[in-house]
Amino acid sequence: xxxxxxxxxxxxxxxxxxxxxxxxxxxxxxxxxxxxxxxxxxxxxxxxxxxxxxxxxxxxxxxxxxxxxxxxxxxxxxxxxxxxxxxxxxxxxxxxxxxxxxxxxxxxxxxxxxxxxxxxxxxxxxxxxxxxxxxxxxxxxxxxxxxxxxxxxxxxxxxxxxxxxxxxxxxxxxxxxxxxxxxxxxxxxxxxxxxxxxxxxxxxxxxxxxxxxxxxxxxxxxxxxxxxxxxxxxxxxxxxxxxxxxxxxxxxxxxxxxxxxxxxxxxxxxxxxxxxxxxxxxxxxxxxxxxxxx
Amino acid sequence: xxxxxxxxxxxxxxxxxxxxxxxxxxxxxxxxxxxxxxxxxxxxxxxxxxxxxxxxxxxxxxxxxxxxxxxxxxxxxxxxxxxxxxxxxxxxxxxxxxxxxxxxxxxxxxxxxxxxxxxxxxxxxxxxxxxxxxxxxxxxxxxxxxxxxxxxxxxxxxxxxxxxxxxxxxxxxxxxxxxxxxxxxxxxxxxxxxxxxxxxxxxxxxxxxxxxxxxxxxxxxxxxxxxxxxxxxxxxxxxxxxxxxxxxxxxxxxxxxxxxxxxxxxxxxxxxxxxxxx
Numbered sequence: 001x002x003x004x005x006x007x008x009x010x011x012x013x014x015x016x017x018x019x020x021x022x023x024x025x026x027x028x029x030x031x032x033x034x035x036x037x038x039x040x041x042x043x044x045x046x047x048x049x050x051x052x053x054x055x056x057x058x059x060x061x062x063x064x065x066x067x068x069x070x071x072x073x074x075x076x077x078x079x080x081x082x083x084x085x086x087x088x089x090x091x092x093x094x095x096x097x098x099x100x101x102x103x104x105x106x107x108x109x110x111x112x113x114x115x116x117x118x119x120x121x122x123x124x125x126x127x128x129x130x131x132x133x134x135x136x137x138x139x140x141x142x143x144x145x146x147x148x149x150x151x152x153x154x155x156x157x158x159x160x161x162x163x164x165x166x167x168x169x170x171x172x173x174x175x176x177x178x179x180x181x182x183x184x185x186x187x188x189x190x191x192x193x194x195x196x197x198x199x200x201x202x203x204x205x206x207x208x209x210x211x212x213x214x215x216x217x218x219x220x221x222x223x224x225x226x227x228x229x230x231x232x233x234x235x236x237x238x239x240x241x242x243x244x245x246x247x248x249x250x251x252x253x254x255x256x257x258x259x260x261x262x263x264x265x266x267x268x269x270x271x272x273x274x275x276x277x278x279x280x281x282x283x284x285x286x287x288x289x290x291x292x293x294x
Numbered sequence: 295x296x297x298x299x300x301x302x303x304x305x306x307x308x309x310x311x312x313x314x315x316x317x318x319x320x321x322x323x324x325x326x327x328x329x330x331x332x333x334x335x336x337x338x339x340x341x342x343x344x345x346x347x348x349x350x351x352x353x354x355x356x357x358x359x360x361x362x363x364x365x366x367x368x369x370x371x372x373x374x375x376x377x378x379x380x381x382x383x384x385x386x387x388x389x390x391x392x393x394x395x396x397x398x399x400x401x402x403x404x405x406x407x408x409x410x411x412x413x414x415x416x417x418x419x420x421x422x423x424x425x426x427x428x429x430x431x432x433x434x435x436x437x438x439x440x441x442x443x444x445x446x447x448x449x450x451x452x453x454x455x456x457x458x459x460x461x462x463x464x465x466x467x468x469x470x471x472x473x474x475x476x477x478x479x480x481x482x483x484x485x486x487x488x489x490x491x492x493x494x495x496x497x498x499x500x501x502x503x504x505x506x507x508x509x510x511x512x513x514x515x516x517x518x519x520x521x522x523x524x525x526x527x528x529x530x531x532x533x534x535x536x537x538x539x540x541x542x543x544x545x546x547x548x549x550x551x552x553x554x555x556x557x558x559x560x561x562x563x564x565x566x567x568x569x570x571x572x
Contacts, residue, residue, distance in 0.1 A: 045529070068318055077493075078535065079531075079532040079535055080491035080531075080535055081491070081527055082491075082492045082494050082495060082498065082511065082533070083494065083511060083514070083531050083532055086511070086514075086515055086524070086528065087518075087528040090518065090524040091524055091525065094524075105520050118522050149442035162410040203359075209375070210381075211380070211381040211382070211383075212381070213381070214381045214384055215383060217383075218498055225383070225384075225387070228387075245391075245395075247387075247391050248391040248392060249386065250386045251384060251387045251391060252377060252388060254384050254387075255380050255384050255385075257382045258379065258381055258384060259375070259376070259379045259380055262378075262380070263379065288411070
């Protein structure tokens with residue numbers, strides 16, 4: 001750059017702005033975009049696994065398994081997602097701590113819930129009070145991923161259930177006629193063919209997942225919304241880069257980021273769809289596209 | 295305090311009537327149910343008004359996106375992309391910050407029988423500001439649904455209308471409009487459900503809850519914070535919303551029956567696909 005950022009009060013115009021945009025906090029802001037992308041990259045496959053389990057469970061022969069699968073899919077979908085994002089992380093956290101409490105300090109006999117407090121012994125805390133800060137952050141992030149995956153798993157489960165139904169019956173009957181076992185029919189015929197029917201629904205879910213990521217902020221993760229509020233709020237002359245309330249500009253940047261992400265995803269899914277439809281006995285997928293929700 | 299007294303004190307707390315202070319210690323189940331239920335007033339208010347206004351903008355946008363003239367089509371489709379392509383949560387923040395930065399003005403609107411002193415600071419309050427965002431948001435999503443339905447109107451129907459000598463206006467009101475509504479209705483039912491669910495976001499985004507008058511989820515998270523027990527308030531919200539969802543499905547189902555009244559009754563009608571998400 002050739003400009004020294006050591007004393008920002010001497011800088012003006014573009015030089016000031018370029019120094020301003022390179023501060024340590026801004027670096028953390030840029031990195032938090034990565035946090036969002038990492039969340040998407042981890043959550044999507046985990047949610048797909050949850051969804052497959054739910055869908056297979058809802059088709060199981062054993063009644064309890066079937067009820068469990070169906071219950072999971074329908075209960076999660078009937079309630080606003082944000083309720084789950086607020087509820088699941090605390091519930092999981094307390095559940096883990098309770099289990100550790102029971103196993104690690106069985107000598108404590110007092111109930112865990114005392115009035116308005118939730119008390120577990122010190123070594124059962126998650127993460128431990130003595131653990132470094134980054135471990136606390138990773139733990140919070142992991143809880144967020146898990147709760148996103150649980151909610152989206154239910155949605156994906158519904159998509160998969162429909163897709164399993166959509167695979168032509170005679171394909172399965174042919175496989176059975178060749179003497180394949182139930183497991184073989186599932187792995188070799190049903191599962192590979194199911195994806196093309198599930199793809200429109202999954203692309204829809206991916207778009208929704210993208211748009212749910214700002215809720216990370218509510219879970220206490222230092223994500224882009226957190227940094228946009230932090231960096232954008234008015235800074236007095238006590239700071240090295242004083243400026244008025246710029247939150248609007250920061251949030252407009254976030255808006256553009258999400259619009260871009262959506263646009264790119266739309267293009268990628270259109271390509272995928274065209275590719276997977278090759279040689280398939282479907283109406284070019286146009287019939288299955290259905291409603292593209294949020 | 296008996297449960298009836300709690301109902302008197304907190305039943306309308308969310309709109310500022312009743313006890314000022316929220317329960318702080320020894321929170322009973324009754325208090326949680328009543329206060330969260332009181333918060334539902336806001337969810338219903340936001341949902342009904344944004345859908346009622348959004349419907350008409352959505353129809354206009356869908357028609358705009360369907361025209362050949364780029365002057366109309368491009369703004370309509372950009373509007374739809376802008377609101378469908380970005381998270382509602384961010385839209386709330388942007389709108390709130392935009393409204394806050396507006397100059398403080400007052401405009402007197404004369405409605406003939408009553409004068410309203412409209413002020414721009416109302417926009418920073420949830421009841422108006424958040425309503426506008428929800429209205430624009432649902433308009434964009436519904437417009438997309440209606441646009442899809444418009445494109446699925448059978449060409450044969452239009453040709454038949456031409457053959458009967460209908461003019462453009464008659465063709466629209468007698469053929470395109472009813473068919474579009476009929477085709478779009480199952481998806482629009484979903485949109486209505488999403489919309490009510492989306493109203494829970496209002497008090498978690500930029501808009502502050504004035505004097506602790508919030509929606510159902512606002513009170514639920516208040517209780518979860520105070521009692522450190524999420525297993526009571528959140529299931530209560532969930533219960534309220536499942537009930538609300540069933541009401542919407544019932545009401546929208548009635549309208550669907552009306553829209554399809556001339557159709558031959560063939561077996562079971564398709565149930566709306568229930569994806570509850572925004």
